Amino acid sequence: MKEVIIATKNAGKAKEFQTLLAKKGVEVKSLLDFPHCPDVEETGHTFAENAILKAETMAEYFHTMVIADDSGLSIDALGGRPGVYSARYAGEEKDDQANIAKVLEELKEVPLEKRTARFHCALAVAMPHRRTVVVEGTCEGYITEEPRGENGFGYDPIFYVPQKGKTMAELTKEEKNGISHRANALAKLEKQWNEIINNGE
Ligand SMILES: O=P(O)(O)OP(=O)(O)OP(=O)(O)OC[C@H]1O[C@@H](n2cnc3c(O)ncnc32)[C@H](O)[C@@H]1O
Numbered sequence: 001m002k003e004v005i006i007a008t009k010n011a012g013k014a015k016e017f018q019t020l021l022a023k024k025g026v027e028v029k030s031l032l033d034f035p036h037c038p039d040v041e042e043t044g045h046t047f048a049e050n051a052i053l054k055a056e057t058m059a060e061y062f063h064t065m066v067i068a069d070d071s072g073l074s075i076d077a078l079g080g081r082p083g084v085y086s087a088r089y090a091g092e093e094k095d096d097q098a099n100i101a102k103v104l105e106e107l108k109e110v111p112l113e114k115r116t117a118r119f120h121c122a123l124a125v126a127m128p129h130r131r132t133v134v135v136e137g138t139c140e141g142y143i144t145e146e147p148r149g150e151n152g153f154g155y156d157p158i159f160y161v162p163q164k165g166k167t168m169a170e171l172t173k174e175e176k177n178g179i180s181h182r183a184n185a186l187a188k189l190e191k192q193w194n195e196i197i198n199n200g201e
């Protein structure tokens with residue numbers, strides 16, 4: 001089976017890529033499988049910049065094709081925050097519960113109709129001796145007043161998906177993969193996929 005490295009240390013993301021790419025007959029390895037690999041500082045100001053940074057650094061490190069995901073939540077009432085700072089919104093520990101608590105506190109006075117938000121995902125595919133390919137996907141929703149659901153990761157328990165009538169964390173893995181920002185970004189690689197997979201190294 002063809003193997004692809006996803007440059008992420010986030011177990012939730014890694015699992016989603018495992019399911020999404022298994023359908024394409026691809027086995028996913030994440031950086032969690034390579035405990036000694038270096039950390040990449042996310043110094044970019046956009047999701048795309050950070051995805052390129054992570055993918056290119058790791059493609060150089062591994063000497064092979066690497067895909068990176070930089071993603072996050074943009075809340076309109078907060079001027080687009082937490083945005084590219086989603087992982088560390090409440091501190092360096094990357095604590096999902098603390099991040100959720102901070103968002104809910106900041107939105108305390110904001111009525112439901114003004115709690116519009118979207119998840120963003122930028123995917124960068126870095127290949128030795130080729131130009132890096134970048135695609136982006138989004139998913140629209142609302143921020144709930146309290147967390148609901150046990151599935152997924154990150155901000156999923158407070159992200160309400162109107163078309164499903166549930167929070168992202170109440171969706172099954174298959175349902176989330178049917179509508180997520182990550183799946184939407186990956187779908188944009190569809191046409192190039194065979195070329196990426198066969199010529200990437
Ligand atoms: O950089 P890597 O190692 O991939 O892992 P990370 O967790 O730091 O990932 P990002 O820098 O892309 O930050 C994304 C954050 O945005 C949030 N996020 C992204 N996608 C999400 C999703 O599908 N559901 C819920 N929250 C998500 C979550 O808090 C992530 O930690």
Ligand SMILES: [Mg+2]
Binds near residue numbers: 042087
């Ligand atoms: Mg990160």
